[in-house]
Amino acid sequence: MSALNTAPQAHVRQQFAALRQQGLRARDAAGKLGISEGEALAAHAASHMHPAQEADSLYSATVLEGDWIALLQGLEAVGPVMALTRNESVVHEKIGVYRNVSAQGPVGLALGAEIDLRLFLMHWHVGMHVVERTAKGEQHSLQFFDVHGQAVHKVHARPQSDLQALEQLVQRHARPEARPLFKPGQYQPPADRPDADIDAASLDQAWSSMKDTHEFFSLLKTHQVGRAQSFRLMEGRHTRRTPLVAVEWLLHRASRGGLPIMVFAGNAGCLQIHTGAVHRIETMGPWLNVLDEGFNLHLRADQVAESWLVSKPTADGVVTSVELFDAQGQLIAMFFGERKPGKPELPAWRALAHGLMQADAAALEVAA
Known part of the structure; x- marks a missing residue:
């Protein structure tokens, strides 16, 4: 049982609000308290507060039922929103409308023009409607x-x-009596097997x-090999290491040339x-940012x-x-040239990506 489940909820709310008002982001404020962001927000659920407390609180939260696909489908009526998905090293933000949301078993999709998601619903445990009262x-x-x-x-x-x-959607999915519980720690993906145990030829x-x-x-699942591990094992065959500054150079060059690209980022539950x-x-400091209308990326370089520069064969040519x-x-993140199924990748993207291998780190820094 986590710290939140035993700590007085009023104390959590008070300390969390104080840290937020000092300028800390919600995730960092929760970390300062030794709890997760989900735990901190769950302390503001209606089941933990009297109406008078809710009115005076910086936050209020309504727990939502777990039909996540129906809930996301209902977002289309809300119109433009900002979708945010992150991991420890990158934050990916897109503005648009949730459209064409569907699922097959535990895997879901949102295939809108702006909001494009892959959902791994086995990792979705609790949803909340959160209201933050600000200036x-x-x-x-x-x-x-x-x-x-x-x-x-x-x-x-x-x-x-x-x-x-949005309020109507929340009312349809609300579970105000719910008291979310969380486990301590963080999700840990399975550890890689030793390289020697992998059949590299296969x-x-x-x-x-x-x-x-x-x-x-x-392919990774069949061979019981990790993604980064597979790149290491196939180095010189299908993969090559690039300088660590490659992503900055890549984004600057794509920007200058107006080259459409694809930027993937996420976590175990959402891509x-x-x-x-x-x-x-x-x-800005350690952060490499894309600051465009409709798309922001914040990456801890x-x-x-x-x-890695990675080549994968397809029926439409190498990707x-x-x-x-x-x-x-x-x-952390993946970068591709813009492409659709049945179409080869853009020659300009391939040339740009392979250009990373023809310059050393110093040259890349100058070019950026």
């Missing part, structure tokens, strides 16, 4: 957490959002035989995708421990990606 007025969001209270996906209302439609053969990039996930050109690229990992071997 600019009430800020509404839907926030979804895994069993450890780590955010898997968030939906933030925008000035153009239909708040009445992995190479299966890799060379791919007809679609989506086969790669089953969020941007497709299109990027324009305003800025570095100092946490990139590995950067090239640049993929970033942290020091624990966890995927």
Whole structure:
């Protein structure tokens, strides 16, 4: 049982509000208290507060039932919102409308022009409608957490959002009597097997035989090999390491050339995708940022421990990606050229990606 389940809820709310008012983000404020963000927000649920306490609280939260696909489908009526998905090293934000939301078993999709998601619903444990009271007025969001209270996906209302439609959606899915419980710790993916236990020749053969990039996930599962581990084992064959500054150079060059790209980022519960050109690229301290209308990316460049140039064969030709990992071997983000099934990748993207291998780190820094 976690700290929140035994600590007085009023104390959690008071301390959390004080840290937020000092300027800490909700995730960091919860961390300061030794609890998860999900736990901190759950302390503001109606089941934990009297009406008078709710009126005076910085936050209020309504727990939502677990038909996540129906809930996300209902967001279409709300209109433009901001979808946010993150991991430890990157935050991916897209503004748009949730459309074409569906699921097959525990895997869901949102296939809108702006909001493009892959949902792994086995990691979705609790959802909440969160209202934060600020100097600019009430800020509404839907926030979804895994069993450890780590955010898997968030939906933030925008000035153009239909708040009445959002309220109606919340009322349809509300479970005000619920008291969410979370487990301590964080989700840990299975550890990689030793390299010596992997049949590298079989992995190479299966890799060379791919007809679609989506086969790669089953390839990893069949060979019981981690993603970064597979890149290491196939280095020089299908993968090559790039300088760690490659992503900054890549974004600047794509911006200058108006080259449409795809940016994938996420966590165990959600993968969020941007497709299109990027324009305003800025570095602020350790953060590498894309600050465009409709798309923001905030990437901790100092946490990139590995950067790989990856080639995957398909029926439409080779597909090239640049993929970033942290020091624990966890995927941070992936970059592709814009493409649709049945179409070859853009020659300009392939040339740009392979250009990473023809310059050393110093040259890349100058070019950026």
